[in-house]
Amino acid sequence: MKEKKLKIAIQKSGRLFEDSIRILKDCGISIDNGKDQLKASARNFPLEVMYLRNGDIPQYLTDGVADIGIIGENLIVEKGEDLEVMQKLGFSKCRVSLAVPKKEAFDGLESLRGKKIATSYPNTVRQFLDQNKIEADLHIISGSVEIAPSIGLADAIVDIVSSGSTLFKNNLKEVATIIKSEAVLAASPKMDDDVRKIASKLQFRLQSVLRARExxxxxxxxxxxxxxxxxxxxxxxxxxxxxxxxxxxxxxxxxxxxxxxxxxxxxxxxxxxxxxxxxxxxxxxxx
CATH class of the missing domain: 3.30.70.120 (Alpha-Beta Plaits)
Structure with a gap:
């Protein structure tokens, strides 16, 4: 009988990639991956790693193609509300925030009424606006959201903020935090019991590493x-x-x-x- 493997999806490049690989290594897991591979196996743990675009990971988990994944909490809010958060991982901390041009006065959320907001996170923004009973127009942009106000596309933006330096460089000011986020281990709702046992073993190792780091x-x-x-x-x-x-x-x-x-x-x-x-x-x- 073929040994079952736990399939984990991680970001193939970007801010989550290095920290994801590091924490797996700290868990004693050795991964055989060459340059530009999209899939690799661990030598000493029943684990298969899938390197994916960050925004695609929630769908892979929802469909059961991947069993678990390391993604930002913000992506679960945006694309994967049916996903289970097994473990917060303590790295890649950021926030999804509302920002407006520095020169513009901001008198609270009411000042957004009827305005145009540019974002890559439409579901998150819609939830936020609905919760606060604010009607505004969304302009969905896949990248470089910060430039939208300066070229007349929007009156405000909602985007990921870490240090705030990108906002500063684009003459924007952060005026409200919508959600706080960090990397999490998320689980597919379609993971079977045998694979979940392997996932629990990995989670135990992760918890030991995280306690030590803290x-x-x-x-x-x-x-x-x-x-x-x-x-x-x-x-x-x-x-x-x-x-x-x-x-x-x-x-x-x-x-x-x-x-x-x-x-x-x-x-x-x-x-x-x-x-x-x-x-x-x-x-x-x-x-």
Missing amino acids: SKYVLLNAPNEKVDEIIKVLPGMRSPTVLPLAQEGWSSLHTVIEQEKFWEIIDELKAIGAEGILVCPIEKMVL
Whole structure:
């Protein structure tokens, strides 16, 4: 009986491609792909990779041609509302935002009434306008949306924004965020049970990698009389490890700290009396 493989669709080029390949590699998956291949197999995991245009991935998932895919949340809103989000992946964060010319006054969403809006995301914009009971005309553009106001095609635009530099260069200002987005692992509604078991194994590896990326391993020394106070500050997975040092009256404490809380906690530890604080990256964190 032929071994079943999990078919994953990823962007063949662009901002999602490199991060998608990197996270699969961090999951211990080795992919045999040559230059310009559109399909490749993993050597050490039942996985087949399909390299597709980003905008085509939702349809491949909906049709069951691909079992899972790495795409932006914004594309699920735009093209794949029937797709299941298995896992948020924490990279390629951006937002779909409304922007208008810098010189134009913007007095809230009501000022969009009757105006022309250029976008590559018509379904997302229509939902946003309907939710806010605003009637406006949409001008659908497949690329270079930012130029639309300057050539008279539109009064405003809705597009993906990361740093905002492209808007700035085109004399536009961001006035409202419609949705926030990041890369996600999305699943086809047609995936069968056997393939879903493989997808669950991949998701388990992804979760271990993501937890590690979001955490730091911290080792510190402290006088024994400060240990209890320090333990109250440290947020270990269960509780910090405490080991006696060769120097009498001192202990070494080991724990894991979330990246977003790291500096706040380090400042507290120093104030209490922690010394010799070492910070190490974590490759994987399996719970």
